[in-house]
Amino acid sequence: MVYQWLYSLAEQYSVMNVFRYITVRTFISFFTGFFLCLIWGPHLIDKLKNFGQSIRDDGPQTHKKKAGTPTMGGWLILLSTIIPMILWIDVRNPLVIGTILITWGFGIIGYIDDYLKVSKKNTKGLSGKIRLFGEFAISAAVILVLIQYYQLSTVVSFPFFKTLTFDLGYFYVAFGSLVIVGTANAVNLTDGLDGLAIVPVIVATSTLALFSYIVGHASIANYLQISHVAGAGELAPLAAAMVAGGLGFLWFNTFPAQVFMGDVGSLSLGGFLGSMAVFTKNEILMLVLGGIFVVEALSVIAQVMSFKLTGKRVLKMAPLHHHYELGGMTETKIIVRFWIISILLAVLSLATLKLR
Template sequence: MIYHILYPLHTKISAFNVFRYITFRTIYASLTAFLICFVLGPWFIRRLREMQVGQYVRDDGPETHLKKAGTPTMGGTLILFSTAASALLWMDLSNFYMWIILLVTLGYGMVGFIDDYLMQVKKRSKGLSAREKLWLQILLALMAGGILYVHPGFDTRVTVPFFKKLSPDLGWGYILFAVLVIVGTSNAVNLTDGLDGLATGPMIIAAVTYMVFAYAAGHKHISGYLQINYVPGSGEMAVFCGILAGACMGFLWFNAYPAQVFMGDVGSLSLGAALGTLAVITKQELMLMLVGGLFVIEALSVIFQVGFFKMTNGRRIFRMAPLHHHFELKGWPEPKVIVRFWIVAVALALISLSTLKLR
């Protein structure tokens, strides 16, 4: 909205020309999202306490988590509000990809909100069933994948990191591939969100990393120089990445150890879906396994644990899954687990950025 109101004035006042630059709008969109979370955070947390929207803590987990019972949750609602508001203020509203990613982010947020609402407000023990959540996630991802598939000029080839000439074309199968990426990432972030700020920190890192990929993919000369897929219009996703990073930074102020609020499914499902959609739009789908490697590791730890448990009649690979609980049960203090996982996320992000030249 700000872009559409102020940029046309550049013909009369040259200073308004800065609004055409993606880098400028990314910075201020990020700051806007941060400030919305930062300013509204205390009021929002008070409202959650008044509504008695408190976190349920499983009794078979680390004993140190029992004291977290009752901590306000559903804080992801604030992330979604700041994200949507900042996007409408600073992004180009005529950009096709902006509406796609907002559809997915808010759609997954609604799924998470319903699940959290049923558990926290209506006091239903399990909220939505796992099957109901999964089918809603698949439906939303199918819609996004189908819309992208029929969009003129959208490339259904998949970029393989480190190989500049290897790009298999999936044709209509790309829709199913997009579903796998979006749904998988959404649930991986959801599984990671088990400690104070554990998912929020790596989300900031991943968003900043995809900010670089989006800017490069949307710039014809830079994408040509780096030999990556040129996706016209995808540069606007850099602004959205800035918004995600800013919103998560604002939320992390209250979510850092010891957390005053948790994001809940409304936050983790929507953030993961947004990250997966960014990967699809920028044609860096497989790169997500490296950028979001921490989320992948956490998800795989659950898959391997469950599979091994069933195959061996009760034996375990880890003391507890997801992986962060394993290290807690080994005696690592929660802040140490969190910071070390953040360090891993930074290292993986740096490696992924290096692939822009390693082709």
Template sequence: MLYLLHYFHHDFSAFNLFRYITFRTIYASLSALVLVLLFGPFMIRLLVRFQIGQEVRDDGPQSHLSKKGTPTMGGILILIGIMIPVLLWADLSNRFVWMVLVALLGNGAIGFLDDYLKIIRKQSKGLLAWQKFLLQTVLGLMLSIWFVETSPDTRIIIPFFKAINPDLGIFFLPFAIGVISGTSNAVNLTDGLDGLAIGPVIVVSMSFLIISYLTGNQVFAHYLELPGMPGAGELSIVAGAMAGASLGFLWFNAYPASVFMGDVGALALGGALGMMAIITRQELLLLILGGIFVAEALSVIAQVASYKIRKKRVLRMAPLHHHFELGGVSEPKLIVRFWIVALVLALVSLSTLKIR
């Protein structure tokens, strides 16, 4: 809504600032950070009051037993922290902004339902795997069709290669569904230690802030030989709000955590990042950029497959962070090391925009 103030710049020259994506991105990020920091204590007290606490597996690291009862579903706070700044600072006529918000809220709703069944209704498994898969597939299909109908380019970019841009045609739809639901679930699997998932989410969000701006800017897109996507630059504001809200949440989620995001937060953030990757045509780059999430997801797939086929485990415990924990790495050290890896992967990913 504040974006509309630029129409009055002839009367008040200061309002001209609201035209610029860079200015609005900065203040969307700061708005999200301040909102989460201000309302975080209230949200935590509310979750405690309604006894919405984390359940802990008995077969995991014994140090985790002390976390039982820690308030969860704090992802609601992140969603609020993203939505309000985006509605304030973004151009709401931009279809890409709404695509990411639908991905965010749609996956958040699925996560909320899963958390509700597990924590409030005391159904230990929450949503069954097929139910979650069906809901995510329907949501992903809707978003994919929406994108293709408005931006019919179904080519994909292969990192490090300029001239190789295969056109997936009709197969782009299942590919896009896989990107959205896969990223969503991968972030959810990573969310197993205090601040472990939210750190890489901040790094990836900041990376998409840059990628979105470059993709939506005709000059930079032409210089880097990226497929220009007019309007994609507005996603910088959404990515900035995600980074700001996530940074604010980390204040409370850092070790030892006062609150966990739950599925409502992890699925939502992952879905939004997947949708950003599709819009900016960096779906394959997301494999490098979100390498932490990919490694966590692959560790679960490898563990399950190995046990079913060979009746042997390849890891002490899946996901991957539990394997290192049981190997003797302390939780705080493990978390920071994962953050460092996420930052390195982000730098490598951004370099590929030029090294092609």
């Protein structure tokens, strides 16, 4: 919150007045996070060389050469957001606090999962039931407190339908938690190729950063006839720091990857995305904006259900990106096409601002 001290100097130095604006702090937060990520990246990757990635035995054979690549690179993204938070973000804001708690809580769960995989030299890691319990517990606790003490709205609205809304009351705790946990695990499933998950996360986070600014601005929200969420604008500089950390990570993760984000990265980033969707009241829109993640998750569900019910698989391998790999499509082509689709979905999501 150094920006508040700088802003207090505005009477003596008028230029300091710029720090009162969320837009200015959003840009500064972005560049702070990005350059910190580039500076810390090589040092952290060197430290992570003892934590090599384990590769699935039943996975594509082309992935065997990736065994031993440092994992847990998600720490690079998370650590790159700390200083921007201290400098440029109001960490007393309830929505900011809630988002940070969920992001870091999921990151710690992911770290435990990664550590167990590395130490045991397998791909199983933490029990799925324990992991889901922890994720739901963290999400539910944060949402309940925000509803109880900070008037987080329990109303759910639908894109393209201005008047279609439902007030879930305290059932919103379960619904919001499902959005956050579902997003986190969908991102986790998407993280299977070099750079595949991080760019859709960057695109979705950038979009939600814009939404957070809009819903946090009473006049703009009223003009666009969308729900105003007091204090949501402060999520924009936080999202900018996360986008910057993601871009810095991509610098090292692009094919061929020097480091993988691991579950510490995919779960924390997914938790962050889910939190942003819930706290900006875009829970249903997340199905569109995060369409890549949704389809990847559905492909796994379809594969499992089909095999259990019929003994046959609908895909060569799940998640979906592995199906395309085994079908002969190159890794780079799959990655770039998924990136393109994520951008198209972001544009469609932004279009709902005037169409809803």
